[in-house]
Every structure is written in structure tokens, then in C-alpha cells.
Amino acid sequence: xxxxxxxxxxxxxxxxxxxxxxxxxxxxxxxxxxxxxxxxxxxxxxxxxxxxxxxxxxxxxxxxxxxxxxxxxxxxxxxxxxxxxxxxxxxxxxxxxxxxxxxxxxxxxxxxxxxxxxxxxxxxxxxxxxxxxxxxxxxxxxxxxxxxxxxxxxxxxxxxxxxxxxxxxxxxxxxxxxxxxxxxxxxxxxxxxxxxxxxxxxxxxxxxxxxxxxxxxxxxxxxxxxxxxxxxxxxxxxxxxxxxxxxxxxx
Numbered sequence: 001x002x003x004x005x006x007x008x009x010x011x012x013x014x015x016x017x018x019x020x021x022x023x024x025x026x027x028x029x030x031x032x033x034x035x036x037x038x039x040x041x042x043x044x045x046x047x048x049x050x051x052x053x054x055x056x057x058x059x060x061x062x063x064x065x066x067x068x069x070x071x072x073x074x075x076x077x078x079x080x081x082x083x084x085x086x087x088x089x090x091x092x093x094x095x096x097x098x099x100x101x102x103x104x105x106x107x108x109x110x111x112x113x114x115x116x117x118x119x120x121x122x123x124x125x126x127x128x129x130x131x132x133x134x135x136x137x138x139x140x141x142x143x144x145x146x147x148x149x150x151x152x153x154x155x156x157x158x159x160x161x162x163x164x165x166x167x168x169x170x171x172x173x174x175x176x177x178x179x180x181x182x183x184x185x186x187x188x189x190x191x192x193x194x195x196x197x198x199x200x201x202x203x204x205x206x207x208x209x210x211x212x213x214x215x216x217x218x219x220x221x222x223x224x225x226x227x228x229x230x231x232x233x234x235x236x237x238x239x240x241x242x243x244x245x246x247x248x249x250x251x
Contacts, residue, residue, distance in 0.1 A: 004205060012040055020061070020212065020213035020217040023217065024058065025224055025232055026158065026239045027158015027162070034048070037050055050209070052188055053201050057210030057211065058216065059184045059217070060189075061214040061217040061218055062185075063178075063181045065218060066177075071174060071175055072179055079136045080142070082143075084144065084146070084147035084186040085186050085190045089191075091147065091150065091152035092190065092191045093194070094152055107153070107156055107243075110156070111156045111241070112244050114156075118233055119233070119237050131169045133168050138169055142164045147183070150184070150191070151187060151190065155247060156243050158180050161179070162236060174224055174225070178224075
């Protein structure tokens with residue numbers, strides 16, 4: 001039985017391609033993809049699970065592109081990757097027991113603050129700065145906590161990771177975006193495994209969207225590698241403010 005009509009699936013695929021490009025540059029692709037999946041008629045939990053599937057394809061593609069281009073040293077991120085995975089699994093399990101209403105009130109203010117930081121801070125650029133903590137401590141503090149947040153709630157995860165890479169590890173904005181995609185892929189696949197075991201993923205919808213998301217992510221990561229701060233900074237500001245507005249106006 002078809003879950004959605006061919007016409008609806010074609011529209012979802014187009015949305016996923018655009019979401020993949022935006023997500024590879026600044027995060028926030030779910031802001032487009034998840035509402036589209038809900039509009040197609042999938043129940044909320046299945047929509048979240050399916051969104052994780054197609055998002056995983058996109059972050060995997062962007063991560064591969066950044067690694068191949070030498071934008072990130074994967075060996076240095078071993079502890080952050082491991083802690084992000086553990087945090088995401090913990091958050092995905094915890095949200096089943098505890099509501100996320102408090103985060104819906106706090107996160108918009110944080111994202112607005114991040115948008116202002118991305119817009120005005122002189123630290124945001126194409127040059128690396130001095131790191132303030134080790135990659136291991138970064139994994140314990142940021143990898144676990146933001147991974148937990150992504151599994152528990154999710155909106156703005158890319159902004160949280162990006163600002164942490166810049167502030168704490170001194171990464172330039174291009175490298176911060178690359179590191180963000182790798183940790184975002186980790187948190188996505190951790191949640192996806194949980195949802196898949198629970199039988200919540202609608203594969204007939206998620207796989208075609210995932211392939212389209214891969215194409216969009218390939219284009220977006222190419223733009224990041226080629227243009228750096230010039231393309232990342234404005235999109236980070238726009239995405240952070242858009243997620244804030246969506247959360248504030250949702251109820």
C-alpha cells in the first residue's frame with residue numbers, strides 16, 4: 001500500500017534536496033523537511049523518525065565531502081563523536097519519559113543570541129583562533145550535552161555545535177561547519193537506530209527523500225568549501241532566527 005501519492009512523494013523529494021543544501025551550510029534543514037512530512041499525513045512520531053532517516057543521509061554526505069576536502073581532522077573528533085552518540089541515545093530515551101515543554105521556551109532565546117553572535121562577532125571568520133579546551137573535554141562537555149539535546153528535542157542543534165566549535169576550539173567558520181556536520185551525523189544516526197528498532201521509520205518515504213537530501217548536501221558542502229564565511233554566516237543567522245520564530249509561534 002502506498003503511504004503517500006506519487007505526486008506528494010515527488011514534492012517531498014524536492015523539499016529534501018533543498019533542505020539538504022541548507023543543512024550542509026548552516027543546519028536547520030529539518031525546518032523544511034519535517035513540516036513537509038507532517039503535511040503529507042504521517043503521524044508525528046513516524047514523521048520525526050522518517051526525518052531522522054533522510055537527515056542522516058544528508059549529514060553523512062556532507063561529512064564525507066568535508067573529510068575528503070581536508071576541512072576536518074577526524075582523529076581529533078573521536079571522543080566528541082563517541083560522546084555525541086551516547087548523548088543522543090540518552091536524549092532519545094529520556095524524551096519518552098519527560099516532556100520537552102521547558103526547552104520550547106528556552107531555546108528560542110538562545111538561538112537569537114547565537115544569531116547576534118554569528119552576525120557581529122569578530123571571532124567569526126576564515127582564520128582559526130586559539131583553542132580554549134582540548135578536544136577530549138569538548139567531547140565530554142559539548143558532544144554529550146548537545147547530542148542529548150538533539151535526541152531529546154533537536155531544533156537548532158547545528159547552531160549549538162557551530163558556536164561551540166568557534167568559541168571553545170577556535171575553529172574558523174568553515175571548519176566549524178565541517179565538525180558540526182560530523183557530530184550532527186552521529187546524533188542523527190543514533191536516534192535513527194532507536195526509531196528503527198521501534199518500527200517508526202517509514203522507509204518508502206524516507207529513502208527517496210534521503211537520496212535527494214544527499215544531492216542537496218553535496219551542493220551545499222561544495223559551497224561551504226568554496227566560499228567559506230561569505231555563505232555560512234548569513235545562513236546561520238537566518239536559520240537561527242527562523243527556528244526561533246517557529247518555536248515561538250508554534251503555540
